[in-house]
Amino acid sequence: MTETAPRPTLEAVAARAGVSRATVSRVVNGGDGVRPPLVERVLRAVDELGYVPNQAARSLVTRRHDAVAVVIAEPETRVFADPFFALQLRGISKELTAHDNQLVLLLTEGRDDHARVGRYLAGGHVDGALVFSLHLDDPLPGLIRRAGVPTVFGGRPGWSDDDERAAVYVDSDNRGGARDAVRHLVGLGRTRVAHITGPLDQTSAADRLAGYRDVMAGTDPGLVAEGDFTPAGGERAMRALLDRCPGLDAVFAANDLTASGALRVLRERGLRVPDDVAVIGFDDMLPLAEQTDPPLTTVRQPIEEMGRLMARLLLGSPRDGAAPADGSEPPTGVVLPTTLVRRASA
Amino acid sequence: MTETAPRPTLEAVAARAGVSRATVSRVVNGGDGVRPPLVERVLRAVDELGYVPNQAARSLVTRRHDAVAVVIAEPETRVFADPFFALQLRGISKELTAHDNQLVLLLTEGRDDHARVGRYLAGGHVDGALVFSLHLDDPLPGLIRRAGVPTVFGGRPGWSDDDERAAVYVDSDNRGGARDAVRHLVGLGRTRVAHITGPLDQTSAADRLAGYRDVMAGTDPGLVAEGDFTPAGGERAMRALLDRCPGLDAVFAANDLTASGALRVLRERGLRVPDDVAVIGFDDMLPLAEQTDPPLTTVRQPIEEMGRLMARLLLGSPRDGAAPADGSEPPTGVVLPTTLVRRASA
Structure with missing residues (x-):
């Protein structure tokens, strides 16, 4: 089979199987949402026609899931005990919802579970990741790099200068x-x-x-x-x-x-x-x-705003307030100002 | 091409492309974790050999993601404001982690986002779903049924009797x-x-x-x-x-x-x-x-225990305490007892 030889199309498979194009696409792309008898029918048509889902594979490579993972590098118990995380998630959730993206929060019991988080990120389930509350020596940044998903960090990552220059992050001063x-x-x-x-x-x-x-x-x-x-x-x-x-x-x-x-x-x-x-x-x-x-x-x-900005940077929409430190693209660290709020204790 | 004709294997594609079997598998199954030059090389080998990733498609259909979605049918703000949810999630998280399954919490801003949750569930990203805090007339149960993922509900679902008999749920009395x-x-x-x-x-x-x-x-x-x-x-x-x-x-x-x-x-x-x-x-x-x-x-x-039990029922491990109401399999409603705790207010 050469590059230019005509090959059976997705449409041909759909016609042969007597199902919609969307059903064929879903079967080839995973099939979880399709009833088993239909899956069988589609796979039989794929066999009979010698269909090579090359285009499907290509589109898979670039497909958008309209889903973004959020990873908080803390045990689940701390995520729910510290209102900081709820507030940052609120900003992220608002921004992702405004872009009809699904917020996929990956919870863990602790650092021992981060390899599993890396596997999920590498598994092609999300378009990108927002990662915060990193600790030094956490394997997560390396796992994320290997997973190859676009990532924005909440807080300046603590690893070596070279890598840090390449990382996109939102922090406060x-x-x-x-x-x-x-x-x-x-x-x-x-x-x-x-x-x-x-x-x-x-x-x-x-x-x-x-x-x-x-x-x-x-x-x-x-x-x-x-x-x-x-x-x-x-x-x-x-x-x-x-x-x-x-x-x-x-x-x-x-x-x-x-x-x-x-x-x-x-x-x-x-x-x-x-x-x-x-x-x-x-x-x-x-x-x-x-x-x-x-x-x-x-x-x-501005905790909630930091969450919104992380999501906005990941989705690539207009980068309000995201001025790269040295004028180059893409922005690396975006550092938001803080304000002293005076009450009675000092 | 007939059912019995020999066809190029994943291994052959890997050898042609000069990459590992795992890399080919990852490209065919989505490719997000693979660097673009490698993806190109694999796709070229797929073309040249006329590889039909039929087995890949079949394995995709039945593959385990070792990931379980949790859907709380409430706005994100309420999820973090009500300790009930944190406690139920704690039980779920402990049980899923014990089985090396990733907890994937799908957060929303409200019911308008449930169609998107349905799409994610149908997209082949998780092995099953745990769903709680359902409200009447929520489109979510229908979307979940159509997504075809195994589901355990937290709390008795409120829809018609026939459907309820088919649904697996954990509730308290x-x-x-x-x-x-x-x-x-x-x-x-x-x-x-x-x-x-x-x-x-x-x-x-x-x-x-x-x-x-x-x-x-x-x-x-x-x-x-x-x-x-x-x-x-x-x-x-x-x-x-x-x-x-x-x-x-x-x-x-x-x-x-x-x-x-x-x-x-x-x-x-x-x-x-x-x-x-x-x-x-x-x-x-x-x-x-x-x-x-x-x-x-x-x-x-027993809120945390209810969470654990939901996860256990979904994963199909021994069903401690899960006695089906009428002795039939699978269990439908599992109703845990409550206890009056006396303090000073009554």
Whole structure:
């Protein structure tokens, strides 16, 4: 058979099988939606005509599923416990729905399941992937690269510079926002400013710590304690800090959930906020940040908008606000600004 | 070409193209994971050899994706606002992961998007579907039937009896649990027992209302107000009930979120719980049910276990606890028992 020889068409198979063109296409492309007797009939016609579904294979290669995978590199329990993810998913869902794309959320119990996620992404079920909350040494980025699906990351990926330049991601100005928070505390006259970090295998946590250090260069390293972006982690770190540095007069917490845990411990120890200890969070997670006691001063990042922008970049629609750092195409990092929101805690 | 004629194999195409068998298979089955130059090479070999990927097509028809779709027939915002869904997903996720199956959560903005969900299910991306929180007149069950994927429903589907007998579902004893709750209130000497329902286009809400009526037959219809399984709906219904029937002395709320809203309104109106008005919820949603003021007496249903059981029934592993109602195979409805959990509110 040469390149130019006429060959049986999909239409011919459909006519022979007495089914629609769509049914033949569906059988050749997977067949799950077709009743078994029809599948048999189509396959028999394929046999009899010697049909080579070459065009079908070609179209498969480029076919659009109108579906986008979302992978949050956290256990399912954390995905549902942290409102950050719900908010980012809300932005993604709105944008994908506006483009009639199906949001396919791939949930896992943890990192051990990421190889399976890679297989699903490689399996030709989605047109692209949105991936967030990556941790260092997670095999996921490599699996995604091998899967060959277009991907936009939420948050600056933490791998080597070369790869990072090639990756498209949406982030907020974690380092600048952290600097604003700590400068505000210093401006209030606080001198013993502590920091409860997020998990330091995530770039968002590392960048906020860098912003803290930009302002507090040379300060007592005992004023930094590692948290994990959860209220329980904030409680543990706050206790450790108070035990180590009872004279601290301010805390910058890496997110609002962490701050809420810290506030509970400060209250429990009889310390007044902000009189004795001023507290600032990060996220402006509502209603939490308004309902803490006292209401939380925090660094606002546009979480839902970040989700929308990730989806928009993946779908390739007009890139509102997506200015590539160096003017080249395609954009790599898109970094959105943060804002300090003042409430009662600092 | 006859049924028995030798034909070029996948292996022959792989050898001609100088790639692995897996690469050829991936190109023929979709190709998303293969770099374009390799795809071209494989397609050229397919052409040159006149390869008919008939076996590939057959294997596609029966192939396992090791992936299961979960569809919650609610807008994405409600999925993340109601801990019921997180808990049911937890059970599903644990069970699917134990069988190395990928959980594929299909999120939507609402019912208008269900046709797209149907297309995804029909597209050959998953081995089966778990579907819950169905509402009457939702096109989803019909779309799922047409998609032809094995499905287990969470909650008794509300469509006609014939179809229901064919559907496999996992439910809790909503009617029996409601009867237990209302009998407990009557046993406390309460005579004006109100009920705040869930959305009555869902069988869980309709069945709980039926259980209430089993015990309170012939009571004032003004004692029933419709809610929507949310705290805000519980507040609205509680206000309406107090305006209509200021003498009511007990409330059975269709779920714990609804009860939490009702408790807020009772406190706001200066009514003491349980002295003036006894309150019972449904779910035993923790920590909520322990943290309400006062802690909530409620009807416990095993939500996480229901999720696990749905997944187990779909995967066809040993059917713990899945006793078909009439001894026939396959099981249709699997109804798990509920338990009254006494705390301070009744």
